[in-house]
Amino acid sequence: MKLTLKIWRQKNATEKGSMVTYPIDNISPDMSFLEMIDALNNMLILRNEEPVAFDHDCREGICGMCSMFINGEAHGPDRNVTTCQLHMRKFKDGDTITIEPFRAKAFPVIRDLVVDRSSFDRIQQAGGFVSVNTSGNTQDANAIPIEKNKADLAFDAAACIGCGACVATCKNSSAMLFVGAKVSQYALLPQGKVEATQRVQNMVAQMDLEGFGNCTNTGACEVECPKGISLENIARMNREYLSASLKG
Amino acid sequence: MAVLDSKIPEGPLADKWTQHKNNIDLVNPANKRSIDVIVVGTGLSGGSAAATLAELGYNVKSFCFQDSPRRAHSIAAQGGINAAKNYQGDGDSIYRLFYDTVKGGDYRSREANVYRLAEVSANIIDQCVAQGVPFARDYGGLLNNRSFGGVLVSRTFYAKGQTGQQLLLGAYSAMNRQIGRGKIKMYNRHEMLDIVKVDGKARGIIARNLVTGEIERHSAHAVVIASGGYGNVFFLSTNAMGSNVSAAWKIHKKGAYFANPCFTQIHPTCIPVSGEDQSKLTLMSESLRNDGRIWVPKNEKDALAIREGKLKPTELPEDQRDYFLERRYPAFGNLVPRDVASRAAKERCDAGFGVNATGEAVYLDFADAITRYGKEQAHVKGLDEDDASLIEKLGKDIIKSKYGNLFQMYEKIIDQNPYETPMMIYPAVHYTMGGVWVDYNLMTTIPGCFAIGEANFSDHGANRLGASALMQGLADGYFVLPYTIGDYLSDDIRTGPISTDTSEFEQAEKEVRDQLNAFLNANGTHPVDYYHKKLGKIMWNKCGMSRNEKDLKSAIKEIQELRDDFYKNVRVPGTADSFNEELAKAGRVADFLELGELFAKDALDRFESCGGHFREESQTPEGEALRDDKNYTFVSAWEYKGKPSDAVLHKEELTYDNIELKTRSYK
Numbered sequence: 001m002k003l004t005l006k007i008w009r010q011k012n013a014t015e016k017g018s019m020v021t022y023p024i025d026n027i028s029p030d031m032s033f034l035e036m037i038d039a040l041n042n043m044l045i046l047r048n049e050e051p052v053a054f055d056h057d058c059r060e061g062i063c064g065m066c067s068m069f070i071n072g073e074a075h076g077p078d079r080n081v082t083t084c085q086l087h088m089r090k091f092k093d094g095d096t097i098t099i100e101p102f103r104a105k106a107f108p109v110i111r112d113l114v115v116d117r118s119s120f121d122r123i124q125q126a127g128g129f130v131s132v133n134t135s136g137n138t139q140d141a142n143a144i145p146i147e148k149n150k151a152d153l154a155f156d157a158a159a160c161i162g163c164g165a166c167v168a169t170c171k172n173s174s175a176m177l178f179v180g181a182k183v184s185q186y187a188l189l190p191q192g193k194v195e196a197t198q199r200v201q202n203m204v205a206q207m208d209l210e211g212f213g214n215c216t217n218t219g220a221c222e223v224e225c226p227k228g229i230s231l232e233n234i235a236r237m238n239r240e241y242l243s244a245s246l247k248g
Numbered sequence: 249m250a251v252l253d254s255k256i257p258e259g260p261l262a263d264k265w266t267q268h269k270n271n272i273d274l275v276n277p278a279n280k281r282s283i284d285v286i287v288v289g290t291g292l293s294g295g296s297a298a299a300t301l302a303e304l305g306y307n308v309k310s311f312c313f314q315d316s317p318r319r320a321h322s323i324a325a326q327g328g329i330n331a332a333k334n335y336q337g338d339g340d341s342i343y344r345l346f347y348d349t350v351k352g353g354d355y356r357s358r359e360a361n362v363y364r365l366a367e368v369s370a371n372i373i374d375q376c377v378a379q380g381v382p383f384a385r386d387y388g389g390l391l392n393n394r395s396f397g398g399v400l401v402s403r404t405f406y407a408k409g410q411t412g413q414q415l416l417l418g419a420y421s422a423m424n425r426q427i428g429r430g431k432i433k434m435y436n437r438h439e440m441l442d443i444v445k446v447d448g449k450a451r452g453i454i455a456r457n458l459v460t461g462e463i464e465r466h467s468a469h470a471v472v473i474a475s476g477g478y479g480n481v482f483f484l485s486t487n488a489m490g491s492n493v494s495a496a497w498k499i500h501k502k503g504a505y506f507a508n509p510c511f512t513q514i515h516p517t518c519i520p521v522s523g524e525d526q527s528k529l530t531l532m533s534e535s536l537r538n539d540g541r542i543w544v545p546k547n548e549k550d551a552l553a554i555r556e557g558k559l560k561p562t563e564l565p566e567d568q569r570d571y572f573l574e575r576r577y578p579a580f581g582n583l584v585p586r587d588v589a590s591r592a593a594k595e596r597c598d599a600g601f602g603v604n605a606t607g608e609a610v611y612l613d614f615a616d617a618i619t620r621y622g623k624e625q626a627h628v629k630g631l632d633e634d635d636a637s638l639i640e641k642l643g644k645d646i647i648k649s650k651y652g653n654l655f656q657m658y659e660k661i662i663d664q665n666p667y668e669t670p671m672m673i674y675p676a677v678h679y680t681m682g683g684v685w686v687d688y689n690l691m692t693t694i695p696g697c698f699a700i701g702e703a704n705f706s707d708h709g710a711n712r713l714g715a716s717a718l719m720q721g722l723a724d725g726y727f728v729l730p731y732t733i734g735d736y737l738s739d740d741i742r743t744g745p746i747s748t749d750t751s752e753f754e755q756a757e758k759e760v761r762d763q764l765n766a767f768l769n770a771n772g773t774h775p776v777d778y779y780h781k782k783l784g785k786i787m788w789n790k791c792g793m794s795r796n797e798k799d800l801k802s803a804i805k806e807i808q809e810l811r812d813d814f815y816k817n818v819r820v821p822g823t824a825d826s827f828n829e830e831l832a833k834a835g836r837v838a839d840f841l842e843l844g845e846l847f848a849k850d851a852l853d854r855f856e857s858c859g860g861h862f863r864e865e866s867q868t869p870e871g872e873a874l875r876d877d878k879n880y881t882f883v884s885a886w887e888y889k890g891k892p893s894d895a896v897l898h899k900e901e902l903t904y905d906n907i908e909l910k911t912r913s914y915k
Contacts, residue, residue: 012826028523032661035527038777045775045830050821053829055315057488059528061657062413063319078660085660110459111827118436121316125428129421130380134300134726136371138378142335145389155382155407158414162318191380 001027001088004096005040007052010109013116017109019098029089033076034059034066036088053112061085061226064161067168068113069100074165074224082163082226102168105211106175117164119210120178126206127199128182130191150188157184159227166221166229172213177221179207180233187240197247200240252505252885252900255687256360261906262342265364268688269731273738280305282744283737284468286453288440288495290317290423292416292718293701294474296725299422302431304730306737309466310423310432311455313439313490313832318420321476321488322721325412326533326654328394328404329718331369336393340401342366347907349716352398352585353681353709354859354875355909356508356883358902360688361706368727369719373405375726379418383407396714397534398585398914404715409533409654415718419725438464439832440495441760443471443502443697446752450499450697454753454760458832461825463757465748469740470696470733473499474725477680477702479512481840481847482792483784485677486518486531492836493843496684496703504692505885505898507705508682509843510851513712513860514793515678516542516589519661520609529676530661532612532654534714537582539617539647540671542593544601544610546570551601561603561611561670572596572610580914587711587860587873588914590675594793595871597674604672613670618643675793679717681708681860682850685885685900689732690724693885698733700724705883710859764824767834772817776833779814783807783837783844791848796864800852804845808893811841845892853897856880877909 002025010017024043027036034056041051057065066083070076076086091097099113107115132138158181166177183200186192192199215234222231257268275283283306287298290312298310312320334340345366350357373391377383383405384392393402407414426432437458444452444465452467478493479485500506517532545551546568553559572592574581584592593610596602603609622643626633633639644667648655658666684692684699686706691698701721708716790803814837822828857866857873858880866874883900 028525030522031525032527035525038527039525042775042777045819045821046773048821051830053827057314057319057490058321058324059489060324060486060530061660062324062410063314063321063488065314065319080656081660085657087660087663089663114827117315121318121424121427121434121436124421125424129425130378131425132375132378133303134296134375134422135303136368136375136727138371138374141333141373141377141383142390146385147389148385148387151382151385151389154380155384155414158382158407158417159410161413162316185382186380189380189382191378 001029001091001093003027003091003094006096006098007112008100009052009112012111013108027088029087031088032059032084033070033086033088034084053114055114056084059084062161064163067102067115067163069102069168071098074102074168075226080226080228082161102164104167104173106173107164107167119212120162120164120175122210123175123179123203123206124182127195127202130186131195144190146189154185154188157181157188157229157233160229161227163226165224165226167212169220169224170213171218171220172216174215175207175212176215176234176237177225177229177231179203180237181229183237183240184233187236196240197244200237200244204241252898253687254358254900255689256358257688261359261363264360265367272731272735275734275738275741277305279741281307283307283740284309284746285470285472285733286311286466286468287472287474288453289320289474289476289701289703290420291320291322291474291476291701292412292419292721293725294472295320295416295419295423296722297472297474297700297729298432299419299426300726300730301733302426308426308432309435309468311435311438311440313437313458315436317423317434317436318417320416321491322718323413323416324486324488325718326409326531327396327535328406328411328715329372329415329722330396330403330715331373331405331719332366332403333370333373335391336402338401340403344401345369345403348399349707349713350709350907351912352711352713354711354912355709355877355881355904356511356858356902357707357709359904359906364728365707365720365723368723371727372719372722376415376418379421381407381414381418383414394535394538395583397537397583397589398580398713406535409535409651412718415722419722441498441835442756443499443694444752444756445502445694446746446750449695451746452748452753454756456760459827461823461828463760465753465757467746467748469737469743469746470698472729472733473684473697473699473703474701475703477683478840478843479677479680481783481844482677482787483780484521484526484529484788486515486529489528492839494836494839496699497839497843499684499692499694499697501888503694503888504697504699505685505887506683506846507685507883507885508710508850509847509886510791510854510861511681511710511859512677513586513679513681514590514675515586516593516675517612517673518676518678519658520604520672520674521606530657531676531678532658532671532673534586536612536651536654539650540582540612540614541571541616542573542582542589542610542612543569543571544596544603548600551603554603555605555607570601577914584914585711585713590793591862593675609672609674611670612673614647614666615670618647621646679712681705681710681712685883689735690729691732691736696736698729700729710861763835764831766815767818767820767831768824770815770818770820772819774817775819776830776837779810779818780837780840782810783841786810787844787847791851794862794864795851797852800848803848804852804893807841807845807848814838814841842892846886846895849892849895850884850886853884854880875911881909
């Protein structure tokens with residue numbers, strides 16, 4: 001395949017960036033999108049140009065490190081996959097592909113397609129845990145049976161990989177889907193209920209502090225989420241937040 | 249040998265750990281506040297260790313090269329985690345988990361370490377549930393189990409095909425709690441480039457900030473290496489792109505012995521290699537072997553027809569298929585250990601029965617499981633058990649609930665629907681049992697430097713059983729290291745803060761800077777990937793699933809030549825004082841180019857077949873691996889002496905007081 005790539009290049013957080021066009025040839029449809037970028041980078045290195053910086057690690061869709069806004073969509077045109085699992089067979093010979101970083105005020109660009117998502121870490125540090133020590137003296141794992149239905153819902157929420165596609169997709173750069181998933185996981189499990197009130201308040205406060213926008217129920221985040229995290233999690237977080245406000 | 253003291257406590261096997269905990273020195277809570285510990289790596293072992301050490305009161309500095317600790321490659325572990333809970337009442341026990349693990353490791357691991365692992369395994373599950381890890385449950389609300397290779401009980405706990413993710417997020421949440429309290433200082437996007445020793449003790453590291461390129465000095469009273477395995481020495485593996493040996497290799501070069509480097513796990517069920525541009529391989533969890541049956545055509549002509557696309561696998565009648573694992577190993581069938589399954593698949597493909605275009609793939613077929621589950625569901629729901637299409641639909645739903653994410657992953661990569669046609673799989677490099685040598689306290693041969701998780705060598709012998717890596721990582725981090733490190737640190741309560749303004753730090757920093765500049769100044773003709781791929785080819789072809797003297801000797805020579813060429817002709821663009829992934833990669837590949845040679849040297853030295861290490865010169869007439877207990881019941885621990893070819897072998901003899909060494913049979 002022969003393609004034209006238009007890629008956002010930006011030297012560092014402070015300098016201005018711009019789109020740069022790169023023609024590329026000999027791309028096999030079985031290559032993954034990131035393998036295509038690898039090929040481009042090796043070509044650039046041999047031309048004595050600096051390769052395109054991008055985040056990636058596991059390349060099997062679970063670490064959440066890869067990002068990229070491809071042709072106007074987070075993780076590209078395929079559904080329920082991350083960029084690393086997107087394959088070139090989803091594109092046609094001769095296509096022009098636009099590649100940008102995940103853009104949001106709370107995700108400043110570090111270089112090219114690499115952004116700083118440490119705001120997500122800080123939200124979790126504000127309350128995304130159960131305060132139990134790792135002493136090994138906890139009660140037996142089967143001491144509290146958990147309704148299968150609830151356990152499954154908690155798992156579905158916990159499947160979030162923290163990639164930030166929801167934020168990049170949202171017109172308001174809202175992180176509600178991400179935070180909602182985390183709040184939901186704990187709210188659905190008996191182990192998480194003890195600290196539920198503080199947790200949702202602290203996490204939402206941190207989310208606002210980081211500069212994420214509000215949710216206006218567009219639902220685009222759910223469509224673009226590579227792990228199919230449901231909007232119900234946002235509703236659950238809103239309920240949790242409301243009841244926490246009434247208590248607190 | 250005096251230097252290789254494994255420090256295994258005296259006493260009966262079952263009492264060793266308890267007695268050891270009772271006897272070792274403790275650090276009082278007030279003193280812990282003045283002690284700093286560096287933890288490199290934030291996977292299951294590093295993450296859990298950092299969280300626990302911080303809870304205990306130590307000041308922890310935690311490092312990861314990823315943008316968040318949650319992204320460490322433990323996250324990609326799919327199938328599950330073992331624990332001797334015996335919730336299924338199928339006869340499991342601490343002893344049986346211990347026995348299976350030692351046998352599965354082909355009798356090349358330490359009895360005392362493995363017993364301790366089995367002993368603390370049950371606690372891990374309790375701990376994780378308390379943290380809110382959503383394990384799979386049955387309709388009664390209790391935890392579910394499944395079975396893994398090489399064992400006859402169901403002791404594996406799981407969260408769909410995302411167990412590693414859920415466990416890591418548990419450890420990450422425990423870390424977050426401590427980061428929030430200020431007890432862990434987290435350094436994301438940082439890479440350790442060397443260890444600093446003061447008076448022979450580990451007292452800090454040199455790290456590079458991968459965003460700014462800044463070289464930083466960090467001091468501590470102890471350094472814990474939790475940097476994972478070195479499977480990426482093969483270039484293509486199931487490891488993450490950034491997974492590397494550098495932290496482990498740097499400490500090796502400063503005095504930590506490296507143990508059993510040739511013990512590598514080649515996992516039988518991975519998605520086959522498709523082309524030259526491929527950057528990594530994807531695992532299909534071993535849990536799939538609970539329900540999938542592995543086969544190739546019985547006749548070579550059918551295999552050929554399938555390869556040429558003239559015959560579909562679903563068209564081949566049952567009696568024309570060779571379920572080779574069930575045929576060769578009736579007792580364990582498709583659930584033989586990984587090394588056995590991998591070699592059997594390779595044997596069939598080498599004999600010409602492979603089923604994809606390159607002839608390097610076998611089938612993993614779920615058709616029988618779909619029918620079996622479908623009938624069961626129809627019976628439970630009182631529906632028509634003879635309605636084939638209904639059975640198929642119900643069966644597929646069950647398979648989807650068990651392995652949905654794996655099937656989806658397969659479909660995205662191969663572009664075939666595994667619900668309709670059997671999966672194609674082939675073995676790939678997955679895990680390294682070898683690693684930094686540690687004693688019972690998990691301390692390396694550098695005082696104050698510890699190694700945990702996949703980075704050490706201790707628990708899996710020559711082959712790791714499925715669902716045991718997660719168990720070991722969390723056992724080391726939550727329940728072993730936090731105790732044993734106290735025994736060492738109890739001597740450090742009066743040391744006070746360690747200055748980084750010393751000649752030792754200065755020297756280490758200079759060496760790091762010199763190496764980075766050497767990469768940038770080589771200004772050669774080939775990108776780093778070129779060398780990494782070449783190294784991977786040598787390793788796979790000559791140090792892969794089967795090894796012989798001639799190939800190993802030529803591998804050593806080829807790696808030496810490739811390494812020389814690398815330093816002369818590598819091209820690394822950009823500068824040292826900026827975000828520069830090529831520069832980071834160059835450092836990692838440089839270390840792989842040294843480790844690869846030691847790997848081959850170790851494989852050459854071990855003239856026996858055991859576990860993942862198959863020497864062609866040592867096999868039975870039926871082609872099964874032939875161990876040599878008389879001459880090789882030891883751990884090979886290599887001491888660095890300037891270059892890999894000069895490494896000196898130290899042997900830690902392994903003694904088995906509680907288990908009789910037997911030929912491993914799964915027939």
